[in-house]
Amino acid sequence: MSRQRLVIIGNGMAPGRMLEHLFEASDQFDVTIFNAESRVNYDRIMLSPVLSGEKSFDDIVIHDDAWYASHGITLHRGQKVVSIDRDAQTVTSEGGITAAYDKLVIATGSNPFIIPVPGHKLSGVVAYRDLDDVQAMKRAAALGGRAVVIGGGLLGLEAAAGLKAQGMEVTVLHLMPTLMERQLDPAAGYLLQKELEGRGIEVRCGANTKQILGDTQVEGVELEDGTVIEASLVVMAVGIRPNVQLAQEAGLDVGRGIVTGTDMKTSDANIYSVGECAEVDGRVYGLVAPLYTMAKVAAAHLAGATDAAFAHAETPTKLKVTGVNLYSVGEFGDGPELEDVVLRDAKRGTYKRVILKDNKVVGAVLYGDVADGMWYNELLKSADCVEAMRETLIFGQAHQGGGAAADPLAAISNLSDDAEICGCNGICKGQIVNAIKDKGLTSLAEVRAHTKASASCGTCTGLVEGVMALTLGDTFAKKAEGMCGCTDLGHGDVRRLIVAKGLKSIPAVMQELEWKSSGGCAKCRPALNYYLLSDWPGEYVDDQQSRFINERVHANIQKDGTYSVVPRMWGGMTTSDELRAIADVVDKFNIPDVKVTGGQRIDLLGVKKEDLPAVWKDLNDAGMISGHAYSKGLRTVKTCVGSTWCRFGTQDSTGLGIKLEKFMWGSWTPAKVKLAVTGCPRNCAEATCKDIGVICVDSGYQIVYGGAAGLHIQGTTELGTVKTEDEVIEIAGAMTQMYREQGFYLERIYKWADRVGYDTVKSVIFDDLESRRAYYERFVYSQQFAQVDPWSERVSGVDKHEFNPMAVFGLPNDTTVQEPAE
Amino acid sequence: MNASVQNTDLDWRLIGTIDDIPAQGARCVKNGETTIAVFRTADDRIFALEDKCPHRNGPLSQGIVHDGCVTCPLHNWVISLETGTAQGADEGRTASFPVRLSGRDIYLNLKPGA
Numbered sequence: 001m002s003r004q005r006l007v008i009i010g011n012g013m014a015p016g017r018m019l020e021h022l023f024e025a026s027d028q029f030d031v032t033i034f035n036a037e038s039r040v041n042y043d044r045i046m047l048s049p050v051l052s053g054e055k056s057f058d059d060i061v062i063h064d065d066a067w068y069a070s071h072g073i074t075l076h077r078g079q080k081v082v083s084i085d086r087d088a089q090t091v092t093s094e095g096g097i098t099a100a101y102d103k104l105v106i107a108t109g110s111n112p113f114i115i116p117v118p119g120h121k122l123s124g125v126v127a128y129r130d131l132d133d134v135q136a137m138k139r140a141a142a143l144g145g146r147a148v149v150i151g152g153g154l155l156g157l158e159a160a161a162g163l164k165a166q167g168m169e170v171t172v173l174h175l176m177p178t179l180m181e182r183q184l185d186p187a188a189g190y191l192l193q194k195e196l197e198g199r200g201i202e203v204r205c206g207a208n209t210k211q212i213l214g215d216t217q218v219e220g221v222e223l224e225d226g227t228v229i230e231a232s233l234v235v236m237a238v239g240i241r242p243n244v245q246l247a248q249e250a251g252l253d254v255g256r257g258i259v260t261g262t263d264m265k266t267s268d269a270n271i272y273s274v275g276e277c278a279e280v281d282g283r284v285y286g287l288v289a290p291l292y293t294m295a296k297v298a299a300a301h302l303a304g305a306t307d308a309a310f311a312h313a314e315t316p317t318k319l320k321v322t323g324v325n326l327y328s329v330g331e332f333g334d335g336p337e338l339e340d341v342v343l344r345d346a347k348r349g350t351y352k353r354v355i356l357k358d359n360k361v362v363g364a365v366l367y368g369d370v371a372d373g374m375w376y377n378e379l380l381k382s383a384d385c386v387e388a389m390r391e392t393l394i395f396g397q398a399h400q401g402g403g404a405a406a407d408p409l410a411a412i413s414n415l416s417d418d419a420e421i422c423g424c425n426g427i428c429k430g431q432i433v434n435a436i437k438d439k440g441l442t443s444l445a446e447v448r449a450h451t452k453a454s455a456s457c458g459t460c461t462g463l464v465e466g467v468m469a470l471t472l473g474d475t476f477a478k479k480a481e482g483m484c485g486c487t488d489l490g491h492g493d494v495r496r497l498i499v500a501k502g503l504k505s506i507p508a509v510m511q512e513l514e515w516k517s518s519g520g521c522a523k524c525r526p527a528l529n530y531y532l533l534s535d536w537p538g539e540y541v542d543d544q545q546s547r548f549i550n551e552r553v554h555a556n557i558q559k560d561g562t563y564s565v566v567p568r569m570w571g572g573m574t575t576s577d578e579l580r581a582i583a584d585v586v587d588k589f590n591i592p593d594v595k596v597t598g599g600q601r602i603d604l605l606g607v608k609k610e611d612l613p614a615v616w617k618d619l620n621d622a623g624m625i626s627g628h629a630y631s632k633g634l635r636t637v638k639t640c641v642g643s644t645w646c647r648f649g650t651q652d653s654t655g656l657g658i659k660l661e662k663f664m665w666g667s668w669t670p671a672k673v674k675l676a677v678t679g680c681p682r683n684c685a686e687a688t689c690k691d692i693g694v695i696c697v698d699s700g701y702q703i704v705y706g707g708a709a710g711l712h713i714q715g716t717t718e719l720g721t722v723k724t725e726d727e728v729i730e731i732a733g734a735m736t737q738m739y740r741e742q743g744f745y746l747e748r749i750y751k752w753a754d755r756v757g758y759d760t761v762k763s764v765i766f767d768d769l770e771s772r773r774a775y776y777e778r779f780v781y782s783q784q785f786a787q788v789d790p791w792s793e794r795v796s797g798v799d800k801h802e803f804n805p806m807a808v809f810g811l812p813n814d815t816t817v818q819e820p821a822e
Numbered sequence: 823m824n825a826s827v828q829n830t831d832l833d834w835r836l837i838g839t840i841d842d843i844p845a846q847g848a849r850c851v852k853n854g855e856t857t858i859a860v861f862r863t864a865d866d867r868i869f870a871l872e873d874k875c876p877h878r879n880g881p882l883s884q885g886i887v888h889d890g891c892v893t894c895p896l897h898n899w900v901i902s903l904e905t906g907t908a909q910g911a912d913e914g915r916t917a918s919f920p921v922r923l924s925g926r927d928i929y930l931n932l933k934p935g936a
Binding site: 434517518519520521522524526544545546547549550552553557559560561801805806807808809810 | 833835837838842844845846847849850851852853854855856857860864865875876880881884885886887888889890893895896898900930932
C-alpha cells in the first residue's frame, strides 16, 4: 500500500483512539487533524473531577504535543472545517487552510442541546461539554451564589456535585419525576436524590423551565408553576445532538447522526465517521465505550480489508460523583415478561435489582453496594441461564459456589478471560493478563500505558491491580507513591482534595481520604496540619500535637535536649537596650553560649526547657518577640545598610527589609522562608541565594527568587523589576501566598518553582496584576490570624503543661508511695 | 505507705490524671536523675518509657505520638510505646515502666518493667 493522506475533522477521544489503533497496524498514513478547539486531545469523561477540583487539566490530557510530533501528525488547532469538497477530495477550514485527502474521517462529535426558552442566550448560561464550559463554571463559582442545573441526568448531576464542591448553592431542575430515569429505576433514583439532598443539593423533579430571567446576565430561573429561583449561573445539561451539519452540507446520508454501516463508512466509501456524530443501525451513542469500539473498527478498515464490524452492546453506567456508588446496565422497565429480584437495606442505603427474562439476566441496577455490577454485566453478556443460582443471585458472586470467602482477589480470579474489567476502554481480563506476561509489565502505570485499562475514569483501578496481583504473584508490590505509608495519595492529591471536599480537620482528612493508619504518622500529621492551616485561615484550629517539637515549644531542640532561643531583630537591626536585655537574660539563666547567626541575629544556646517561659518573658519585656528560627515560616530578612550609610547604596534596603519582615512574620509556609534586601548589585546581603531576594538599583527594585544555599546550592531566578517599595511588598506577599497554597510540605520555594515552572510563577505573580492582587489579599487575610507572638502567649500561660514536669519523685523527703486501686 | 515498699518490685506512685496529658502527647515525671516520659495515645491509652531514645538519648517526650509509637525529635527513630523497642530497621530498646489506670488517675511504677 502506498502512502495515503488521512484527514480527520475533530480531535476528541474517538479519533484519538482510532489513531492509536491505526498506528499499531500501519505506518502508511500522513495524518492531518483539524480541531475547532485549541487544545490537544483530553479525556472528556474526566471533566467532572476537574470541575470539582479533584484533578487538573494536565491530569486529563490523553495525547500531549510530543505524541502528535512523534507520529508526524499535522494538527491545526482552532481551525474549524467549514466545507468538504467530495469531488476534489479536499476540506477547507475557517482560517482558509485546505487539505487534500485519500481518506477522510468525520468526528465532529455532538453539540449540547440548549432548550430555546426565553433568556437562553443570557451571559451566565452555559453547557457542560468542554473545558471552556468548566472554566466558565469555575469562574462563576468563585463569585459564589446559586447555580441552577437544568437536567438531572448523568452530566447534570456531575455538574451539580462539582459546583457544590466549588462552594456554590446548587439547585437541580429535572423534567421527569425521578433522577437519571434513563439509567435508574424510580427506587434507585429516589435513593440518589436523598443522597444529593443530604449533601445540600436541592433537587426539584417534575420541574419545567419557563424562562431564564435577567437583562444581560442571568439573575434567576422561572418555572412553569410560577416559582422563581434566584441564580447567577445556569447550566444546561439536558442532552446532546450529533453534530451533522458539515456532513449534511457535503451531501452525505444523515439521520439522527451521520449514517454509517457497521464498518463505520458513510455513504461515501472514502469517508468514515466515528464518535457521537455517527449513527450505526439507527443508534447514536454518548458513552465512551461504544465510541471506542467504533474507533477500533474504523482503524481496522483504514489499515486494510477486514471483517471488523460494530455491534451494539449494553454499556454500564456509573456516576462519577465521589462517594456516590451506582451502577446500571441493560433494561429495567416493567413488562409482563420481565422478572425482578430485589434486595433493599435501608439502613445501609443499599438497593440491588437484577432483571431477568427467561431466566437470563437482562439488566441490573445497583445503588450503594456496586461491587457485583461487573459480574451481572458478564452474566448479561454471556446470556447464561441463571436458574440454578436464582435464590442467591442477588447476594452477588461471593455467595455462589458454596459462599466463597470475601477475598477480593478470589472474585477477580473467578472472572473469565473475556470479562470486561475496564468499561470505558472495553478491556477484558485476558487482555490485561496477556499484556503483563508478554510485555513484562510490573507497574500500574505501565499496564495503563499498554492496555488503557483504568486509564480513563479510573474507577476500575482496584480491579486492574487485582489482576496484576493475580498474574504477577508476590512480585507485584503496589507502588507506594503516597506522602507516607498511611496513604497512597501524593501531597498534590491530598492538597487538592482538602480544598475540593472542604475537609477542615485532620480526622476528617484521614476518614474521607481513607488513611490506612488509625492516627497518621510523624510524616503526614505535620503536613496535614500545615495544609489545613494554610487552606482554612481563621477556621482551622492548629493541632499542637501534630507539630514537630520546635514549633510546639517555639525554640530549637539541641542534641542534649536543651533548646536555643532566637529573638527577632527586624532586618538585622538592634539597639543597646535590646543587647543589654539579652545580656541580662544570659546571666540570669546561666545560658552557656551566645552566637551571632547567619541571619543577622543572636542565638542563645543551651536553655533548659523549663526556663523557656521565663526567658521569653524577660525578652518580651524588652520589646522582643520570637524570631521563629524554628518554624516552617518566615525566618529572617537579611539586609545591608543601604543608602542610609553606604556610599554605594541606591535605596533604603534596611528600611525595606524591616517593612517586609514586619509584614510577613508569623506566616506558616510549607518550608522555611528566608528573604534578603541588598542595597546595590554588590549584594552584601546575599539576596541571590534566598527564597525571595530584592536587589536595589537606581531605578527601583529587582526581585529575584528560588535561591538555595543549603544541601543544594542554586542561584535565584529573576522575576522582574518594580519602581516602588509597595510593589515589592505586594509581590513578596503574593508569591509567598501562591507558594503557601501550592507547595508540598517541606518543599522549599526553589523546589516548588522548579515543579510548577518559573514562567508560571512570573505570569501569575508579576505579569497578571489581578491575580497578584488576589494572592496578596489572601496573604493579608491569613496574616491577621498568624501574627500572634507565640512567646507572649506562652508567658501568659498557654500550653503551661509543656514546660513543667507532671510529677517529681526521688527528693530526700519523698514518701509518696501509693497503691493503685485494683 | 512506708519506705520498705521501695525495696520490692512495686513502687507505685499517683502522678496525676489522664487530663493532665494532651491526647497524642506526653508529660515528664522526674525521679531523681531519671526522667520518665508518660504518653497518652489518641484512644486514651497510657504508657511510660524512660525519656531517652536508644539511639542518641533524644527526649522521646518531645516527639510526635502516633499509632502506639513515638517518633524521636532528634533523628526520627520510631519507638514502640508498649515495649520501648525501636521499629523498622533500627535496633535498640528504651526501658519501659508499668502504668495502671484507676478511673482517670494514673499510677506509675518507678521500677522499670522486664
